[in-house]
Amino acid sequence: xxxxxxxxxxxxxxxxxxxxxxxxxxxxxxxxxxxxxxxxxxxxxxxxxxxxxxxxxxxxxxxxxxxxxxxxxxxxxxxxxxxxxxxxxxxxxxxxxxxxxxxxxxxxxxxxxxxxxxxxxxxxxxxxxxxxxxxxxxxxxxxxxxxxxxxxxxxxxxxxxxxxxxxxxxxxxxxxxxxxxxxxxxxx
Numbered sequence: 400x401x402x403x404x405x406x407x408x409x410x411x412x413x414x415x416x417x418x419x420x421x422x423x424x425x426x427x428x429x430x431x432x433x434x435x436x437x438x439x440x441x442x443x444x445x446x447x448x449x450x451x452x453x454x455x456x457x458x459x460x461x462x463x464x465x466x467x468x469x470x471x472x473x474x475x476x477x478x479x480x481x482x483x484x485x486x487x488x489x490x491x492x493x494x495x496x497x498x499x500x501x502x503x504x505x506x507x508x509x510x511x512x513x514x515x516x517x518x519x520x521x522x523x524x525x526x527x528x529x530x531x532x533x534x535x536x537x538x539x540x541x542x543x544x545x546x547x548x549x550x551x552x553x554x555x556x557x558x559x560x561x562x563x564x565x566x567x568x569x570x571x572x573x574x575x576x577x578x579x580x581x582x583x584x585x586x587x
Contacts, residue, residue, distance in 0.1 A: 422579040424441075427441075429564040437546065441541060443539050444579045445583065446582035456513070458472075458505070459472060470486065474502070482505045485500065499523040501523065501524060503515040503522075527549060531543070
């Protein structure tokens with residue numbers, strides 16, 4: 400029995416080791432205040448800044464960043480200099496699954512940042528803002544991500560916030576890993 404367990408562990412580690420990349424998590428905080436969830440993250444991505452930005456601004460292909468994003472599309476922008484992006488997200492927390500729609504107005508702050516404001520009347524969120532900023536660190540890119548999102552879905556008190564925070568943490572980490580993989584893929 401112990402040998403089977405060891406073999407299973409070795410198999411799982413060898414399969415998942417293909418997924419490990421050089422992304423370095425430098426800081427991650429997920430908190431909950433009232434009905435707003437806050438995420439602060441800094442990762443060091445082993446890719447040049449322009450490639451990292453190219454992946455994050457490929458709005459039609461955001462599903463490549465995270466498997467919870469089932470679709471993304473660019474909508475008619477409300478004004479020049481803004482990209483209006485709709486994403487559909489499918490998520491399961493324990494045995495509860497739901498689908499969310501998020502519409503965000505994304506503005507680019509030169510080469511060093513992006514800001515996304517949730518359009519509440521078209522989203523399954525009451526409010527939200529996401530800020531991405533980028534710095535060069537040798538041949539790497541430091542990516543800072545700050546988000547404050549108030550979901551419209553009901554999250555049960557006591558057990559809900561810890562489960563939701565854990566899921567957010569998993570998604571942020573997965574997105575960071577996928578970001579590096581996509582940013583370092585050779586162009587076709």
